[in-house]
Amino acid sequence: MGIANIERRGTGRLRSVLAPLGVAAGTGAVLAFVGAVDPNEPGHYPACPFLWATRKIGLPLYCPGCGTLRTIHALAHLDPMAALGLNPLAVAMVPFLVFWWGRWLVRAWQGRPRRTTLAHPAWLWAFLGVVLVYWVVRNLPFGAFLAP
Template structure:
Protein backbone atom coordinates (compact mmCIF):
# COMPACT_ATOMS: atom_id res chain seq x y z
CA UNK A 1 0.00 0.00 0.00
CA UNK A 2 1.37 3.39 -0.92
CA UNK A 3 1.69 6.40 1.33
CA UNK A 4 -1.05 8.24 -0.62
CA UNK A 5 -3.47 5.33 -0.18
CA UNK A 6 -2.71 5.13 3.54
CA UNK A 7 -3.19 8.87 3.92
CA UNK A 8 -6.50 8.70 2.02
CA UNK A 9 -7.67 5.84 4.27
CA UNK A 10 -6.78 7.86 7.37
CA UNK A 11 -8.76 10.84 6.09
CA UNK A 12 -11.79 8.63 5.45
CA UNK A 13 -11.59 7.24 8.98
CA UNK A 14 -11.27 10.69 10.48
CA UNK A 15 -14.25 11.88 8.46
CA UNK A 16 -16.26 8.83 9.62
CA UNK A 17 -15.28 9.59 13.24
CA UNK A 18 -16.66 13.15 13.13
CA UNK A 19 -20.37 12.25 13.59
CA UNK A 20 -19.89 10.14 16.75
CA UNK A 21 -17.54 12.78 18.16
CA UNK A 22 -20.20 15.40 17.38
CA UNK A 23 -22.78 13.37 19.27
CA UNK A 24 -20.37 13.12 22.22
CA UNK A 25 -19.79 16.88 22.15
CA UNK A 26 -23.52 17.57 21.98
CA UNK A 27 -24.16 15.18 24.87
CA UNK A 28 -21.47 16.90 26.91
CA UNK A 29 -22.99 20.30 26.13
CA UNK A 30 -26.45 19.11 27.22
CA UNK A 31 -25.06 17.70 30.48
CA UNK A 32 -23.16 20.96 31.09
CA UNK A 33 -26.16 23.24 30.47
CA UNK A 34 -28.64 21.10 32.41
CA UNK A 35 -26.07 20.65 35.17
CA UNK A 36 -25.67 24.42 35.49
CA UNK A 37 -29.33 25.46 35.01
CA UNK A 38 -31.40 23.60 37.61
CA UNK A 39 -34.62 22.13 36.15
CA UNK A 40 -36.04 21.95 39.68
CA UNK A 41 -36.45 25.73 39.64
CA UNK A 42 -39.53 26.86 37.68
CA UNK A 43 -39.18 29.03 34.60
CA UNK A 44 -35.99 27.58 33.12
CA UNK A 45 -37.45 24.80 30.97
CA UNK A 46 -40.88 24.26 29.43
CA UNK A 47 -43.36 21.92 31.08
CA UNK A 48 -43.87 18.49 29.52
CA UNK A 49 -46.78 18.96 27.07
CA UNK A 50 -48.24 15.53 27.90
CA UNK A 51 -48.14 16.26 31.64
CA UNK A 52 -49.59 19.72 31.07
CA UNK A 53 -52.48 18.41 28.94
CA UNK A 54 -53.34 15.23 30.84
CA UNK A 55 -51.83 15.49 34.32
CA UNK A 56 -50.13 12.13 33.67
CA UNK A 57 -46.42 11.40 33.44
CA UNK A 58 -44.91 10.45 30.09
CA UNK A 59 -41.89 8.07 29.90
CA UNK A 60 -39.57 11.09 29.64
CA UNK A 61 -40.94 13.05 32.61
CA UNK A 62 -38.13 13.66 35.07
CA UNK A 63 -35.34 13.18 32.52
CA UNK A 64 -34.05 16.76 32.75
CA UNK A 65 -33.88 16.44 36.54
CA UNK A 66 -32.24 13.02 36.08
CA UNK A 67 -29.55 14.57 33.87
CA UNK A 68 -29.09 17.35 36.43
CA UNK A 69 -28.67 14.78 39.23
CA UNK A 70 -26.17 12.76 37.16
CA UNK A 71 -24.24 15.93 36.31
CA UNK A 72 -23.94 16.47 40.06
CA UNK A 73 -22.86 12.84 40.58
CA UNK A 74 -26.06 11.83 42.43
CA UNK A 75 -27.14 8.52 40.81
CA UNK A 76 -29.56 7.69 43.65
CA UNK A 77 -31.57 10.88 43.02
CA UNK A 78 -31.37 10.21 39.27
CA UNK A 79 -32.84 6.73 39.73
CA UNK A 80 -35.66 8.20 41.79
CA UNK A 81 -36.56 10.68 39.05
CA UNK A 82 -36.52 8.48 35.94
CA UNK A 83 -35.15 4.96 36.37
CA UNK A 84 -35.78 4.09 32.71
CA UNK A 85 -33.57 6.97 31.54
CA UNK A 86 -30.78 5.87 33.89
CA UNK A 87 -31.15 2.24 32.77
CA UNK A 88 -30.81 3.32 29.13
CA UNK A 89 -27.41 4.97 29.63
CA UNK A 90 -25.32 1.76 29.38
CA UNK A 91 -27.13 0.77 26.17
CA UNK A 92 -26.62 4.21 24.64
CA UNK A 93 -22.92 4.17 25.58
CA UNK A 94 -22.59 0.68 24.05
CA UNK A 95 -24.21 1.74 20.75
CA UNK A 96 -22.11 4.91 20.64
CA UNK A 97 -18.94 2.90 21.34
CA UNK A 98 -19.82 0.43 18.60
CA UNK A 99 -20.27 3.37 16.23
CA UNK A 100 -16.83 4.75 17.16
CA UNK A 101 -15.14 1.35 16.71
CA UNK A 102 -16.74 0.87 13.29
CA UNK A 103 -15.58 4.37 12.28
CA UNK A 104 -12.02 3.69 13.45
CA UNK A 105 -11.96 0.39 11.58
CA UNK A 106 -13.14 2.11 8.42
CA UNK A 107 -16.25 -0.07 8.25
CA UNK A 108 -19.46 1.45 6.91
CA UNK A 109 -22.19 2.58 9.27
CA UNK A 110 -24.91 0.09 9.92
CA UNK A 111 -28.29 1.05 8.57
CA UNK A 112 -30.11 -0.63 11.45
CA UNK A 113 -29.72 0.18 15.12
CA UNK A 114 -30.66 -3.27 16.36
CA UNK A 115 -32.64 -6.32 15.41
CA UNK A 116 -36.34 -5.43 15.09
CA UNK A 117 -37.25 -7.81 17.92
CA UNK A 118 -35.06 -5.79 20.31
CA UNK A 119 -36.65 -2.54 19.16
CA UNK A 120 -40.16 -3.95 19.66
CA UNK A 121 -39.16 -5.19 23.11
CA UNK A 122 -37.84 -1.73 24.01
CA UNK A 123 -41.08 -0.14 22.78
CA UNK A 124 -43.08 -2.59 24.93
CA UNK A 125 -40.94 -1.74 27.98
CA UNK A 126 -41.49 1.99 27.42
CA UNK A 127 -45.25 1.51 27.05
CA UNK A 128 -45.50 -0.62 30.22
CA UNK A 129 -43.33 1.89 32.10
CA UNK A 130 -45.57 4.72 30.86
CA UNK A 131 -48.73 3.04 32.14
CA UNK A 132 -47.34 1.67 35.42
CA UNK A 133 -45.77 4.97 36.54
CA UNK A 134 -49.25 6.54 36.39
CA UNK A 135 -50.99 3.83 38.44
CA UNK A 136 -51.22 3.94 42.24
CA UNK A 137 -48.97 0.89 42.77
CA UNK A 138 -46.35 2.38 40.43
CA UNK A 139 -46.09 5.71 42.22
CA UNK A 140 -42.45 4.91 43.04
CA UNK A 141 -41.70 5.38 39.32
CA UNK A 142 -43.15 8.90 39.24
CA UNK A 143 -40.64 11.77 39.24
Protein backbone atom coordinates in the same frame (compact mmCIF):
# COMPACT_ATOMS: atom_id res chain seq x y z
CA MET B 1 2.21 1.34 0.57
CA GLY B 2 3.10 4.91 -0.25
CA ILE B 3 3.03 7.95 2.00
CA ALA B 4 0.06 9.34 0.07
CA ASN B 5 -1.99 6.20 0.76
CA ILE B 6 -1.16 6.31 4.47
CA GLU B 7 -2.11 10.00 4.65
CA ARG B 8 -5.36 9.36 2.76
CA ARG B 9 -6.19 6.45 5.04
CA GLY B 10 -5.56 8.55 8.18
CA THR B 11 -7.64 11.42 6.83
CA GLY B 12 -10.39 9.01 5.84
CA ARG B 13 -10.46 7.50 9.31
CA LEU B 14 -10.62 10.90 10.93
CA ARG B 15 -13.41 11.96 8.59
CA SER B 16 -15.33 8.74 9.25
CA VAL B 17 -15.42 9.33 13.03
CA LEU B 18 -16.56 12.95 12.78
CA ALA B 19 -20.24 12.03 13.09
CA PRO B 20 -19.87 9.92 16.27
CA LEU B 21 -17.52 12.52 17.75
CA GLY B 22 -20.02 15.25 16.84
CA VAL B 23 -22.77 13.35 18.65
CA ALA B 24 -20.46 12.98 21.67
CA ALA B 25 -19.70 16.72 21.62
CA GLY B 26 -23.40 17.57 21.35
CA THR B 27 -24.24 15.20 24.19
CA GLY B 28 -21.48 16.71 26.30
CA ALA B 29 -22.81 20.21 25.61
CA VAL B 30 -26.34 19.19 26.61
CA LEU B 31 -25.01 17.48 29.75
CA ALA B 32 -23.01 20.59 30.66
CA PHE B 33 -25.97 22.92 30.05
CA VAL B 34 -28.50 20.83 31.99
CA GLY B 35 -25.89 20.33 34.71
CA ALA B 36 -25.43 24.10 34.99
CA VAL B 37 -29.06 25.23 34.57
CA ASP B 38 -31.06 23.44 37.27
CA PRO B 39 -34.37 22.03 35.98
CA ASN B 40 -35.61 21.83 39.58
CA GLU B 41 -36.00 25.61 39.59
CA PRO B 42 -39.18 26.81 37.85
CA GLY B 43 -38.90 28.87 34.70
CA HIS B 44 -35.72 27.41 33.24
CA TYR B 45 -37.35 24.81 30.99
CA PRO B 46 -40.83 24.35 29.54
CA ALA B 47 -43.17 21.90 31.24
CA CYS B 48 -43.70 18.41 29.85
CA PRO B 49 -46.44 18.82 27.21
CA PHE B 50 -48.14 15.55 28.20
CA LEU B 51 -48.19 16.44 31.90
CA TRP B 52 -49.35 19.97 31.10
CA ALA B 53 -52.21 18.71 28.86
CA THR B 54 -53.39 16.09 31.35
CA ARG B 55 -53.28 18.64 34.19
CA LYS B 56 -55.52 20.90 32.12
CA ILE B 57 -58.22 18.20 32.09
CA GLY B 58 -57.76 17.53 35.80
CA LEU B 59 -55.95 14.19 35.58
CA PRO B 60 -52.19 14.81 35.79
CA LEU B 61 -50.31 11.87 34.27
CA TYR B 62 -46.59 11.28 33.75
CA CYS B 63 -45.15 10.26 30.38
CA PRO B 64 -42.17 7.86 30.18
CA GLY B 65 -39.84 10.84 29.82
CA CYS B 66 -41.13 12.89 32.75
CA GLY B 67 -38.24 13.62 35.09
CA THR B 68 -35.53 13.01 32.47
CA LEU B 69 -34.14 16.57 32.59
CA ARG B 70 -33.82 16.36 36.35
CA THR B 71 -32.31 12.88 35.92
CA ILE B 72 -29.68 14.28 33.55
CA HIS B 73 -29.01 17.08 36.04
CA ALA B 74 -28.53 14.55 38.86
CA LEU B 75 -26.23 12.41 36.70
CA ALA B 76 -24.21 15.51 35.74
CA HIS B 77 -23.71 16.08 39.46
CA LEU B 78 -22.74 12.42 39.96
CA ASP B 79 -25.84 11.61 42.03
CA PRO B 80 -27.12 8.31 40.56
CA MET B 81 -29.48 7.61 43.48
CA ALA B 82 -31.36 10.89 42.91
CA ALA B 83 -31.41 10.13 39.18
CA LEU B 84 -32.91 6.69 39.81
CA GLY B 85 -35.62 8.28 41.94
CA LEU B 86 -36.59 10.64 39.13
CA ASN B 87 -36.63 8.36 36.07
CA PRO B 88 -35.19 4.87 36.47
CA LEU B 89 -35.90 4.02 32.83
CA ALA B 90 -33.75 6.92 31.63
CA VAL B 91 -30.92 5.85 33.93
CA ALA B 92 -31.21 2.26 32.70
CA MET B 93 -30.92 3.47 29.10
CA VAL B 94 -27.57 5.21 29.62
CA PRO B 95 -25.40 2.05 29.36
CA PHE B 96 -27.25 0.93 26.21
CA LEU B 97 -26.81 4.34 24.57
CA VAL B 98 -23.10 4.39 25.45
CA PHE B 99 -22.72 0.86 24.03
CA TRP B 100 -24.45 1.76 20.74
CA TRP B 101 -22.43 4.96 20.44
CA GLY B 102 -19.19 3.06 21.12
CA ARG B 103 -20.08 0.42 18.55
CA TRP B 104 -20.79 3.18 16.02
CA LEU B 105 -17.44 4.86 16.78
CA VAL B 106 -15.46 1.60 16.44
CA ARG B 107 -17.22 0.65 13.19
CA ALA B 108 -16.53 4.13 11.79
CA TRP B 109 -12.86 3.99 12.83
CA GLN B 110 -12.47 0.57 11.22
CA GLY B 111 -14.04 1.86 8.02
CA ARG B 112 -16.87 -0.64 8.22
CA PRO B 113 -20.19 0.43 6.73
CA ARG B 114 -22.87 1.79 9.01
CA ARG B 115 -25.62 -0.60 9.83
CA THR B 116 -29.02 0.45 8.59
CA THR B 117 -30.79 -1.07 11.59
CA LEU B 118 -30.22 -0.24 15.22
CA ALA B 119 -31.17 -3.68 16.50
CA HIS B 120 -33.23 -6.71 15.59
CA PRO B 121 -36.92 -5.73 15.34
CA ALA B 122 -37.82 -8.10 18.20
CA TRP B 123 -35.57 -6.10 20.54
CA LEU B 124 -37.11 -2.81 19.40
CA TRP B 125 -40.64 -4.18 19.97
CA ALA B 126 -39.60 -5.45 23.40
CA PHE B 127 -38.21 -2.01 24.27
CA LEU B 128 -41.45 -0.37 23.11
CA GLY B 129 -43.36 -2.81 25.33
CA VAL B 130 -41.17 -1.93 28.33
CA VAL B 131 -41.72 1.79 27.72
CA LEU B 132 -45.50 1.35 27.45
CA VAL B 133 -45.68 -0.78 30.62
CA TYR B 134 -43.48 1.74 32.43
CA TRP B 135 -45.76 4.57 31.24
CA VAL B 136 -48.89 2.88 32.55
CA VAL B 137 -47.42 1.56 35.83
CA ARG B 138 -45.90 4.90 36.88
CA ASN B 139 -49.41 6.41 36.72
CA LEU B 140 -51.10 3.71 38.83
CA PRO B 141 -51.28 3.87 42.65
CA PHE B 142 -48.98 0.85 43.18
CA GLY B 143 -46.41 2.38 40.79
CA ALA B 144 -46.22 5.74 42.52
CA PHE B 145 -42.57 5.01 43.40
CA LEU B 146 -41.81 5.43 39.65
CA ALA B 147 -43.26 8.94 39.53
CA PRO B 148 -40.70 11.76 39.33
